[in-house]
Amino acid sequence: MIEKLEKLVDDITSLNSKLVLLIGPPLSGKTALLAQLSERRDAPVLNVGAALGRQLLAVPSTRRHLQAANLMRDLTDESARQGLLLLDNIELLFDRTLQLNPLDLLKRHAHARRVIAAWPGELRERRLSYATTGHPEHQDYGIDGLVPFEIH
Template sequence: MLNKLETRVNEIEALHSKLLLLIGAPGIGKSQLLADLAARRDTSVLKVGAKLGRKLANLPQRQRTLQANTLLRELASAHATDGLLLLDNIELLFDRSLKLDPLDLLKQHSKARRIVVAWPGDIKNDRLVYAELGHPEYQEYSLEGLVPFELNKIN
């Protein structure tokens, strides 16, 4: 599976949006696969919730909304290695109080470098989904222009 992922990571270099989404049920191994890729590429995985959360916690609520994108960009620059950024634990980006569009934000960042992100959701009816319908952070997106890497469908 790691070899297939690495092949896809190399393939996205030529795309306008260099975003690859690791998609699979909780506990299927997205984080471990990212860690394995990081070890192979001699880089690290940016755990967004912990790192960005610490930086945002020092700001008043109004400033968090204004600074979240900038702080994420700074963290991305500090963690990227050879044009590759690995992201995990991105649930904080869906926090309604930050007023972010998580997928759009990731797409913007992927114009500058390849990004592989553990997507904490699923694909349902050819749509990328985060959370369950009715959940306050529920998001649904078109798959158009995305590079999904589904762990539950790869053997």
């Protein structure tokens, strides 16, 4: 599977949006696959929840929504290597208090570099979702502007 992902990472270089989402159920190996890619490409995996969470702790809660996108940009700029950004544990981006559009944020990052991210939701009928309908953090998106990489 890592060979297939590496080929895809090379193939997306010429696309306008260079976003690949690793999609699979919990414990399907998304994190392990990112770790393999990290080792092969000498690019660190950014644990968004841990890194962005640490940064946000220093910001008053009433201002976090104003600074989250900029803090994320700074973190990704530090983590990207050779035009490649690997992201895991992105659930914090869905926190309603941060007022972010997680998929849009990932797509914006993918204009400047290749972004490979583990998606914490599912893909059904060409629709991405995060959390169940009715959950406060529920999101539903089309898959335009990204390349889904399904792990079974």
